[in-house]
Amino acid sequence: MGEFVICGHVLNPASARHVTMARQVLHVGADGVIVASHAAGTAAATAVLDDAARRGVPVHELAPAQLLMPGFADLHVHAPQWPQMGRALDLPLREWLEQRTFPLEARFADPAFAAPVYEQMVTTLLANGTTTAVFFATIHEESSLTLARICLRHGLRAHVGLVAMDDPALCPADYRNPSIAQALAASSRFIHAVRALPGNENALVRPMVTPRFIPACTDGLLHGLGALAAAEGCMIQTHCSESDWEHDYVRQRMGVNDTVALDRFGLLRRGTVLAHSCFMTAEDMALVHARGAAIAHCPLSNAYFAGAVLPLRQAWQAGVHVGLGTDISGGYSPSVAVNAAMAVTAARMLDTGNDPALPAATRGRTDARLTFAEGLWLATRGGTDALGITAGQLAPGMAFDAIMVDRAAPGSNIMLPPAGDPDHTAEDIAQQILCNMGRPNIRTVWVAGRRVHGAETP
Amino acid sequence: MGEFVICGHVLNPASARHVTMARQVLHVGADGVIVASHAAGTAAATAVLDDAARRGVPVHELAPAQLLMPGFADLHVHAPQWPQMGRALDLPLREWLEQRTFPLEARFADPAFAAPVYEQMVTTLLANGTTTAVFFATIHEESSLTLARICLRHGLRAHVGLVAMDDPALCPADYRNPSIAQALAASSRFIHAVRALPGNENALVRPMVTPRFIPACTDGLLHGLGALAAAEGCMIQTHCSESDWEHDYVRQRMGVNDTVALDRFGLLRRGTVLAHSCFMTAEDMALVHARGAAIAHCPLSNAYFAGAVLPLRQAWQAGVHVGLGTDISGGYSPSVAVNAAMAVTAARMLDTGNDPALPAATRGRTDARLTFAEGLWLATRGGTDALGITAGQLAPGMAFDAIMVDRAAPGSNIMLPPAGDPDHTAEDIAQQILCNMGRPNIRTVWVAGRRVHGAETP
Numbered sequence: 001m002g003e004f005v006i007c008g009h010v011l012n013p014a015s016a017r018h019v020t021m022a023r024q025v026l027h028v029g030a031d032g033v034i035v036a037s038h039a040a041g042t043a044a045a046t047a048v049l050d051d052a053a054r055r056g057v058p059v060h061e062l063a064p065a066q067l068l069m070p071g072f073a074d075l076h077v078h079a080p081q082w083p084q085m086g087r088a089l090d091l092p093l094r095e096w097l098e099q100r101t102f103p104l105e106a107r108f109a110d111p112a113f114a115a116p117v118y119e120q121m122v123t124t125l126l127a128n129g130t131t132t133a134v135f136f137a138t139i140h141e142e143s144s145l146t147l148a149r150i151c152l153r154h155g156l157r158a159h160v161g162l163v164a165m166d167d168p169a170l171c172p173a174d175y176r177n178p179s180i181a182q183a184l185a186a187s188s189r190f191i192h193a194v195r196a197l198p199g200n201e202n203a204l205v206r207p208m209v210t211p212r213f214i215p216a217c218t219d220g221l222l223h224g225l226g227a228l229a230a231a232e233g234c235m236i237q238t239h240c241s242e243s244d245w246e247h248d249y250v251r252q253r254m255g256v257n258d259t260v261a262l263d264r265f266g267l268l269r270r271g272t273v274l275a276h277s278c279f280m281t282a283e284d285m286a287l288v289h290a291r292g293a294a295i296a297h298c299p300l301s302n303a304y305f306a307g308a309v310l311p312l313r314q315a316w317q318a319g320v321h322v323g324l325g326t327d328i329s330g331g332y333s334p335s336v337a338v339n340a341a342m343a344v345t346a347a348r349m350l351d352t353g354n355d356p357a358l359p360a361a362t363r364g365r366t367d368a369r370l371t372f373a374e375g376l377w378l379a380t381r382g383g384t385d386a387l388g389i390t391a392g393q394l395a396p397g398m399a400f401d402a403i404m405v406d407r408a409a410p411g412s413n414i415m416l417p418p419a420g421d422p423d424h425t426a427e428d429i430a431q432q433i434l435c436n437m438g439r440p441n442i443r444t445v446w447v448a449g450r451r452v453h454g455a456e457t458p
Numbered sequence: 459m460g461e462f463v464i465c466g467h468v469l470n471p472a473s474a475r476h477v478t479m480a481r482q483v484l485h486v487g488a489d490g491v492i493v494a495s496h497a498a499g500t501a502a503a504t505a506v507l508d509d510a511a512r513r514g515v516p517v518h519e520l521a522p523a524q525l526l527m528p529g530f531a532d533l534h535v536h537a538p539q540w541p542q543m544g545r546a547l548d549l550p551l552r553e554w555l556e557q558r559t560f561p562l563e564a565r566f567a568d569p570a571f572a573a574p575v576y577e578q579m580v581t582t583l584l585a586n587g588t589t590t591a592v593f594f595a596t597i598h599e600e601s602s603l604t605l606a607r608i609c610l611r612h613g614l615r616a617h618v619g620l621v622a623m624d625d626p627a628l629c630p631a632d633y634r635n636p637s638i639a640q641a642l643a644a645s646s647r648f649i650h651a652v653r654a655l656p657g658n659e660n661a662l663v664r665p666m667v668t669p670r671f672i673p674a675c676t677d678g679l680l681h682g683l684g685a686l687a688a689a690e691g692c693m694i695q696t697h698c699s700e701s702d703w704e705h706d707y708v709r710q711r712m713g714v715n716d717t718v719a720l721d722r723f724g725l726l727r728r729g730t731v732l733a734h735s736c737f738m739t740a741e742d743m744a745l746v747h748a749r750g751a752a753i754a755h756c757p758l759s760n761a762y763f764a765g766a767v768l769p770l771r772q773a774w775q776a777g778v779h780v781g782l783g784t785d786i787s788g789g790y791s792p793s794v795a796v797n798a799a800m801a802v803t804a805a806r807m808l809d810t811g812n813d814p815a816l817p818a819a820t821r822g823r824t825d826a827r828l829t830f831a832e833g834l835w836l837a838t839r840g841g842t843d844a845l846g847i848t849a850g851q852l853a854p855g856m857a858f859d860a861i862m863v864d865r866a867a868p869g870s871n872i873m874l875p876p877a878g879d880p881d882h883t884a885e886d887i888a889q890q891i892l893c894n895m896g897r898p899n900i901r902t903v904w905v906a907g908r909r910v911h912g913a914e915t916p
Binding site: 082083085086087088089090113116117120124127128244278279300303304307308309310311332333334335341342344345346348349350352353354355356357360363364365371372373411412413414415417418419421424427428431432435436438439440 | 540541543544545546547548571574575578582585586702736737758761762765766767768769790791792793799800802803804806807808810811812813814815818821822823829830831869870871872873875876877879882885886889890893894896897898
């Protein structure tokens, strides 16, 4: 992998509120970091091109209907549920867990079962434009390490968590940690093993301390995992205030909400990713903000398993980091774009309400809407920011984690303007990408400057 | 076009509740109607194959990961809003209409502008698996006839409506019928012209009487259109009880709900398609049932412009025909499958409610859920049934309006079972198709036995 230059339209989430589109000349260094980005036609851009020509650095020129944009960050994926994606959502939660999900996850005790599943998942996520992913694996060390290796081999920026779950009241006998000590030792070994993987010197793949959720873990395990994360300087992921059942369970057992309980166990820190968080109160959000932790908003999954929509704008107003999660297979789509569009749709439905039998004035709650520019931000920089990763915008100093979108690809549902009309606005193009982009549009994907999917451009 | 035989898996919506999957031998006659469908391996199936071999009738054999299913019916498309698909949904309704939608529709006064837009739309809908579509065109006769001709040329089963809208209070000066008499004469001419199109002897493309919606039409126009539809035996489409604003406007002007007003104008009959209908009461539904009219449910659009979710199960319980509409461009997706998945998701959100600040017991309304089998029915037979079309199931006597889905296509997001596992259930495959099918999976599409998109199978 060497340095290169790309010239073409760049769609960039400049801020949560504002998206820009302009022709740029982008210089990517041999380390995969964007060295420079200049408006095409300027003296600075010409200098980059001249220098590239002189030094024999490859220059790629995009076609007019092609564009570069940051890759997507998916903050919540249950990797072992991949074979169940797009299935079984008609089942009630208990049946879904006990008859389908736990037995499926238990099969990952066999690394030979895990390897092809994880291989297909990682390549499919990359093909959908995901450049950063956060995975719950299973309780099985070897399979989970296999996942880390596959991410590394394919170049997916990833966080992989060995799941810890030891409470016999909720976890099935054939799929739980036999003891607190075993779970803690396994998590510790896993952290070291991931960090020591050959080829992982730049920490492209990172371990995460991963208590499944409070109901699946004993107090002792939660306490031990908090201490382990602190000792290892390791990031953390778990589920938080997802549904009525889970939220009420934690309140009954702990006497407090999830956030306060997690905080007492040392599990609420900068670098903690809290999936769902629909039922967080204003106090919860203030605490999460104070600790620097983040929410993985999973709007599709929440429609099926949470019974509520995260009041995302309220979380932003409290200063909380928020990104998106597909929550495969509680969510049915591997596409962060689909989930970003659903985040905007769900926010509208929270804002206006659903039930036509109620009067308009009391049907919804106000100030919940999101724009598509905000959806794009959530899908990109919102996620990387939550993880403390220097990527998610195509700007100097950021890693070149990017997608080349071909709006004119055969098989595209993205419509270009009628002949003779000016091109769409940046906002409209952002919306089209979230709403109508399909795999045919995703031509090339890079992580840290390495081509990880698709054709060499253009 | 001649007769042919196809052997392979057939996914069939047997009823609203039940979907089946089996290997079948399907015999399609030269008239595009399914002559026979027999379970593969039976004596009857063998007889069909032997007969085909003897007479030189082509036989297509699908691969194991391929399947046939009925094509989709899209009951509500604003054809002139095609260039706006996936754009502008952040705008408030009034701005969306006045600054974007009406000016765009007004451009269809020029048939040279209309032709390439409609050409692209029809081919894209076919490529997404839509085999039956119901279009609002514009008030312009020549462009709307162009749309009918393009549907006919490409073989899309279509209903095309010349829009009627004459009320100066709502319609802009440059985009409305100048008088009742002009609007009625134009609608009458259009009905005759569509029916007389060369090549339309089998009425593949049908006209529809199309009052935009009550607020855009004077009483005189609505009355005249009702009489015209009766005189011509012509089907009808309009919007009905879509949003608080529209519903309240009609109640104020007419003193009754949309359905009662439409009925008084003679506009509520078997063959009438009522878009949206979110705010129908139980009495409205009973009236719609009594008249045999149908609802075009547009779940994506409703999230943005209706502010409520249609209580679809209630409509079914009242015996009302219900199909799906993309409502391009109020809805952002050209895919009926995407809208079917959204119908299931929105029904869940209506059932459980959205707002986590409300107690679970009062957050939603019960008995609103839909299964994915029901979503598939809505997307196929629900729609054709609403229109009185003998298609939508792959069974003898039905027109062969079908999609060949390749679950193993390159670029697929539909996941096959892990090696060695049995195949998924029919319900799971139906869900995968609604949730994860993309254009790469849609290999071939037929309408009335004619191949209208994609490769000759397999």
